[in-house]
Amino acid sequence: MPRVKKRKHTYWHQLAKLLILNGYKPAQCAKIIKSVFPETEVNGRHIGAYKRRLIQDEDILIPNKPTMTMNQMTEMAHGMVSNALSSSSELRTKT
Secondary structure (H helix, E strand, O other), X not given: OOOOOOOOOOOOHHHHHXXXXXXXXXXXXXXXXXXXXXXXXXXXXXXXXXXHHHXXXXXXXXXXXXXXXXXXXXXXXXXXXXXXXXXXXXXXXXX
């Protein structure tokens, strides 16, 4: 009986999914993710594999062209991560 693989979900998957759904290629996604998480080891091959997994498992449609400029998306990604970090630190201080 074959073993069922457990799918990993790491810190960069949510951001990569957003970038992929907005039409960015894996190499472009890697540049944006590296600008948000400078010490990451994630590259275009990792994101390409994640993109294939999204297409197979979730049956999503991906646009041919990016829906916004790289600068706009980079600013948005930085904002999302900083908001998530600030809200999680607020939760820790309340408890």
